[in-house]
Amino acid sequence: MKNSLKVERAKKDMTQQDLADQIGVSRQTINSIEAGKYVPSTVLALKIARCFDVAVERIFELEENE
Amino acid sequence: MERDKLIHVPLLKKKWNIFAYILFALPIPVLIVLFFIDVKLSSDGVADLVYSFWAMGASIMILTEENKEDERLKHFRLQAFQTGFYWLIWGLAVLIVVHLVGNVGGLPISGPKISAPLVMFLLSFYVLAALKYQVWKSNKVDEQSSK
Secondary structure, eight states, X not given: OEEOHHHHHHHTTOOHHHHHHHHTSOHHHHHXXXXXXXXXXXXXXXXXXXXXXXXXXXXXXXXXXX | OTTOTTTOOOOBOTTHHHHHHHHHXXXXXXXXXXXXXXXXXXXXXXXXXXXHHHHHHHHHHHTBXXXXXXXXXXXXXXXXXXXXXXXXXXHHXXXXXXXXXXXXXXXSOOOOOOOHXXXXXXXHHHXXXXXXXXXXXXXXXXXXXXX
């Protein structure tokens, strides 16, 4: 699953730590999601989307082979 | 199901790690004290004593919370229990084969006696290793991307 978390974060001029604090996870978790090493739960994905005020599918997208 | 108290696994505070480290080192003074009070232990008894303390130490470390407990760490912990149990099956299978070959095959090989403390030690050690490996790998990704 690919995501545009880094792009969305850049648009809002947020650091990984800022986002992590807002949704109540560690900065390492945000980093792992951005690097594609960790797929967040539905709840966390929805929290991230709500934080950027966009639909969840605008940030997270299935890849062609998935 | 997630909020079911019956299956909930409570985590210990971080300061419990100190107690775990003490347990790892404790077999040495305990064996010295047993020696001086003239308590005779067989080699299997000594091994079981050491395995018991190390199993307790590793179990405490597995159940001690990390700096920021979030769903990623919960996922790592769940995966660690699954992987640890999988490794235990293979570890015990190897020991059983060694015992079988030694006893039935008549070859001069023997493994450690399979006992409850040994199984507990292996399981807790494998789970701890799987957990720490995932945390280490995740932190490595973090370091690489922050460069």
